[in-house]
Amino acid sequence: MMFVRLFILAFCWLTWYGASGQSLNGKTAFPIVLKDPSGNTITLESYKGKWVLVDFWASWCGPCRASNRVVQKFYPKWKEKGIVVLGVSLDEDRAAWIKAIKKDRITWPQVNTPAQWDSELVLQWNVERIPTTYLIDPNGVIRATDPNLGDILSIVSKK
Amino acid sequence: MRAKSFSKVIAIAVALLLFAVSLQAQFSQGRLQATGLTCALCSKSIHQALDQLPFTELVKPELKSSSFDIRFKSGQPVSVQSIRTAVEDAGFFVGQLTLELSVAAADSLRSGNRLPGETSVYQVLGEWKEGQTLQVIEKGFLSEKDLKRILSRYPESQKELGKVIYLLPVKK
Numbered sequence: 001m002m003f004v005r006l007f008i009l010a011f012c013w014l015t016w017y018g019a020s021g022q023s024l025n026g027k028t029a030f031p032i033v034l035k036d037p038s039g040n041t042i043t044l045e046s047y048k049g050k051w052v053l054v055d056f057w058a059s060w061c062g063p064c065r066a067s068n069r070v071v072q073k074f075y076p077k078w079k080e081k082g083i084v085v086l087g088v089s090l091d092e093d094r095a096a097w098i099k100a101i102k103k104d105r106i107t108w109p110q111v112n113t114p115a116q117w118d119s120e121l122v123l124q125w126n127v128e129r130i131p132t133t134y135l136i137d138p139n140g141v142i143r144a145t146d147p148n149l150g151d152i153l154s155i156v157s158k159k
Numbered sequence: 160m161r162a163k164s165f166s167k168v169i170a171i172a173v174a175l176l177l178f179a180v181s182l183q184a185q186f187s188q189g190r191l192q193a194t195g196l197t198c199a200l201c202s203k204s205i206h207q208a209l210d211q212l213p214f215t216e217l218v219k220p221e222l223k224s225s226s227f228d229i230r231f232k233s234g235q236p237v238s239v240q241s242i243r244t245a246v247e248d249a250g251f252f253v254g255q256l257t258l259e260l261s262v263a264a265a266d267s268l269r270s271g272n273r274l275p276g277e278t279s280v281y282q283v284l285g286e287w288k289e290g291q292t293l294q295v296i297e298k299g300f301l302s303e304k305d306l307k308r309i310l311s312r313y314p315e316s317q318k319e320l321g322k323v324i325y326l327l328p329v330k331k
Contacts, residue, residue, distance in 0.1 A: 060222035061201045092219070117203045129202045 025145055029136045030124045034111035037098050042111050044086065051083040051156050052136040056127045058090040059100035064131040068104040074149065075108055081156060090116045184214065184231045185274050186258040192226040195251035200225060208245035236277045239324060243299050256295040257329060282323040284313045293326035
C-alpha cells in the first residue's frame, strides 16, 4: 500500500515537473547570432562582461509593445549601470519589425529570428509566450527569467 | 421519359458536386479571434494547437485585428469544432471565427444555402453575396449575448438549433 502511494506521488510529481518546464536560471546562456535591421551580425557573446536583458518580442504582440515603452523610459538609467538590452524579435514580416522599432523609438540593439515558435533559438530559450525576458550576468549565466523592474536593479547591484 | 432521365442527370450532378465539396475544404481561409485572460496572440500554446490541426496550412498572427489568420489545406475538410477544441485546450475561448469559402463551396452556395460539413451541415443565414466572408454562429464561437441577438433575427433558425452550424454573411 505504501509502495502504491509512493508511486502515485512520484507519478504526480513527474507529470507536474514535466508540464511546468525547466527553469533556465543558473544555466549558461545559449548563443545568439543574428542580424540587426541594418544587416550587421550581433552576437550575445560580444556583450560578455556586461549584464544583458534578452527580450523576446514581436511587432504583433500588444503586451510586448507596451513593455517596449517601459524599457525605453528606463534604458538610459540601465545603460549607466552597464545593463544592455538585446531585443530578439520573432517577426516573420521584416518590414513590420523595422516599423515597430521606429514607432516605439527603440534605441537598444535589435535582432530578428523570423521562424516564430518553431525556430531553434526560441525552442532552446524555452520561450512559450512573449514577452519573455532573461537577465544574463557578465559571465554569460542566466540569472533571472521575466524579472520585473525592481528585480533587475537589485540583482545587478548585488552582483 | 426524357424529362425523367434529365432530372436524374441533374440529381447525379448535384450529388457529385456536393460530394466534391465535402471532399475538399469548404473554406479556403479563416480569421480567428481568441479571448482569454492573457494575450492570445502572444502564447505559443494556441498557435501550436491551431498549427497541429490536420487541415490548417498556415497560422499567422494579425495585430491590427488581434486575431489569427488561418489558411486551410485545399484537400482537407475543415472542422470548426476542432478549431474550437484546439483553442479551448490551449486555455482560451473563441471570440469570433469568420471563414472564406473555397471556390467549390462558393459554387454550391449559388444554388442553395447549405454546405455539407464533416460532422454537421452548414447553413447560411439570410443571403450570401459573392465575396462575403461568413461568421460561425454557434455556441462557443461568439458570446452568448451575440448568439441570441443574431439568431433572434432568424426565427427559422430556432427549429434546427444544434443540428446545423449557422454561418452569417459579413461585409468585407
